Amino acid sequence: MSVPLxxxxxxxxSKNSGPYELTMDIIFKDFVSYEKVKQNRVINKKLIxxxxxxxxxxxxxxxxxxxxxxxxxxxxxxxxxxxxxxxxVYGAQQHAPLLTIEV
Amino acid sequence: xxxxxxxxxxxxxxxxxxxxxxxxxxxxxPDFIAVDAGSTDPGPHYLGAGVSFTDREAVKRDxxxxxKAGKKLGIPILVGTAGGSxxxxxxxxxEDIVEEIAKxxxxxxxxxxxxxxxxxxxxxxxxxxxxxxxxxxxxEVSREAIESTSRIVAQMGVEPIMEALDNDVDLVLAGRAxxxxxxxxxxxxxxxxxxxxxxMGKILECASIAATPGSGSDCMLGTxxxxxxxxxxxxxxxxxxxxxxxxxxxxEKNNPYKLYGPGGxxxxxETKFTQLDDRRVKVSGSQFMPSEEYTIKLEGARKIGYRTIxxxxxxxxxxxxxxxxxxxxxxxxxxxxxxxxxxxxxxILFAIYGRDGVMGKLEPNKDMKPHELGIIIEVIARxxxxxxxxxxxxxxxxxxxxxxxxxxxAGNLAxxxxxxxxxxxxxxxxxxxxxxxxxxxKEYFPVTLKELG
Numbered sequence: 001m002s003v004p005l006x007x008x009x010x011x012x013x014s015k016n017s018g019p020y021e022l023t024m025d026i027i028f029k030d031f032v033s034y035e036k037v038k039q040n041r042v043i044n045k046k047l048i049x050x051x052x053x054x055x056x057x058x059x060x061x062x063x064x065x066x067x068x069x070x071x072x073x074x075x076x077x078x079x080x081x082x083x084x085x086x087x088x089v090y091g092a093q094q095h096a097p098l099l100t101i102e103v
Numbered sequence: 104x105x106x107x108x109x110x111x112x113x114x115x116x117x118x119x120x121x122x123x124x125x126x127x128x129x130x131x132x133p134d135f136i137a138v139d140a141g142s143t144d145p146g147p148h149y150l151g152a153g154v155s156f157t158d159r160e161a162v163k164r165d166x167x168x169x170x171k172a173g174k175k176l177g178i179p180i181l182v183g184t185a186g187g188s189x190x191x192x193x194x195x196x197x198e199d200i201v202e203e204i205a206k207x208x209x210x211x212x213x214x215x216x217x218x219x220x221x222x223x224x225x226x227x228x229x230x231x232x233x234x235x236x237x238x239x240x241x242x243e244v245s246r247e248a249i250e251s252t253s254r255i256v257a258q259m260g261v262e263p264i265m266e267a268l269d270n271d272v273d274l275v276l277a278g279r280a281x282x283x284x285x286x287x288x289x290x291x292x293x294x295x296x297x298x299x300x301x302x303m304g305k306i307l308e309c310a311s312i313a314a315t316p317g318s319g320s321d322c323m324l325g326t327x328x329x330x331x332x333x334x335x336x337x338x339x340x341x342x343x344x345x346x347x348x349x350x351x352x353x354x355e356k357n358n359p360y361k362l363y364g365p366g367g368x369x370x371x372x373e374t375k376f377t378q379l380d381d382r383r384v385k386v387s388g389s390q391f392m393p394s395e396e397y398t399i400k401l402e403g404a405r406k407i408g409y410r411t412i413x414x415x416x417x418x419x420x421x422x423x424x425x426x427x428x429x430x431x432x433x434x435x436x437x438x439x440x441x442x443x444x445x446x447x448x449x450x451i452l453f454a455i456y457g458r459d460g461v462m463g464k465l466e467p468n469k470d471m472k473p474h475e476l477g478i479i480i481e482v483i484a485r486x487x488x489x490x491x492x493x494x495x496x497x498x499x500x501x502x503x504x505x506x507x508x509x510x511x512x513a514g515n516l517a518x519x520x521x522x523x524x525x526x527x528x529x530x531x532x533x534x535x536x537x538x539x540x541x542x543x544x545k546e547y548f549p550v551t552l553k554e555l556g
Contacts, residue, residue, distance in 0.1 A: 084532065098133030
């Protein structure tokens with residue numbers, strides 16, 4: 001049975017990590033859900049590549065951070081922050097595709 | 104010294120803080136008041152154009168409360184990345200505000216100013232010496248990129264700020280600084296461990312953003328001891344929890360275990376977060392790992408032209424169905440009409456809100472069927488006049504373009520504003536985001552002492 005990620009996470013957000021990268025945080029409500037998602041490698045490069053339609057090579061890292069029950073995904077920005085044609089200078093509204101994840 | 108307390112009033116100088124919270128923070132007798140005043144997040148314009156992204160009156164309000172409190176308690180105030188981007192013009196802008204406050208309040212202030220701007224000629228010299236390296240995913244630097252850059256700053260480490268504090272000053276105004284440094288420098292100077300001092304600074308620089316409920320406009324108090332630091336919010340309506348503090352460690356950084364800064368890495372592999380009581384969190388175990396070479400991060404922005412925008416909307420399903428074809432046709436019309444202007448001198452862009460205006464290339468749901476669209480016509484050109492001309496023509500052409508199957512023949516766009524076109528001024532882009540290897544951490548950050556008021 002699958003559960004929407006939004007039911008397990010208390011925070012799902014995106015932000016710049018410098019002008020060249022976007023970093024996304026999924027912070028889980030409890031350790032049990034976090035551990036389950038972490039153990040099953042639900043959040044992986046293949047999934048992120050599909051959700052954001054980017055090559056896996058543009059995903060800098062996916063890191064688990066136990067103290068915050070968090071999974072952090074960092075990707076290369078398709079356009080550098082503030083450059084011509086770029087649409088989100090703080091990078092704070094690039095999280096929505098993560099809301100669709102089912103675990 | 105057993106412990107050292109630092110009060111951080113707000114996430115960014117000018118974002119404000121409740122006076123009640125600030126007063127409660129002061130009642131805990133802090134040894135320093137420190138605040139971060141800048142960021143690259145608002146984009147390249149502010150560094151390039153030499154203006155602040157925060158408002159002058161809002162910055163003055165915050166600074167006045169801080170300076171008066173500092174004088175009353177006899178403790179120094181530290182400001183990092185003055186003026187938002189920390190170049191000389193931003194530093195002078197902040198100095199001017201301090202001077203005004205000193206005069207209004209009849210205060211004599213001993214101020215240390217630390218410059219962080221590096222002349223282009225010096226950067227070119229270092230480039231020739233092979234001292235400038237890339238910071239992935241940004242590429243290698245080129246001579247041309249340096250030459251076209253309008254203004255270059257570097258992020259200072261703690262060393263120049265520690266030097267400034269040698270002079271018994273009321274106020275330290277630092278140019279571009281690695282965010283945690285204005286909080287960490289007094290701690291390291293007093294002999295506390297570097298890793299803990301920098302990690303505490305990393306959290307304090309965002310003030311109450313690390314609390315729950317979070318806020319960018321409220322205070323945070325950090326108490327550093329030899330083996331740990333403790334965080335608490337003076338505002339009783341907020342609290343620090345292990346989750347809020349640990350989660351903040353992730354914020355704006357690509358790797359929560361390793362925070363790269365001038366001269367080394369803050370290593371959080373062994374960090375422990377402990378809930379002390381309902382409102383306070385203890386952090387221990389953070390280490391500083393000095394790097395073999397001392398590097399500082401360069402930031403530069405270059406001017407690429409002038410922008411004019413026009414904001415409009417459409418509610419017509421026949422138009423919405425073929426929006427891309429229509430916009431392409433209008434673009435061609437403009438190009439044909441101004442065939443005497445080189446297309447190298449201007450660029451026409453359309454942002455389509457309601458479809459992919461927020462996420463652009465990253466948007467996975469491009470095939471949704473919206474019932475209305477927001478359209479921003481954007482022109483970037485060599486001069487403001489040309490940007491105005493091209494935007495105006497594109498706007499009028501789109502308004503009356505006869506697309507196939509059109510039924511609404513009176514006009515294709517709804518404009519919220521008159522005038523409909525908004526000249527948005529100079530446009531910059533980041534041109535430098537690289538590492539410079541230095542011999543001396545203080546080399547590019549000279550300290551100047553002044554009496555203000």
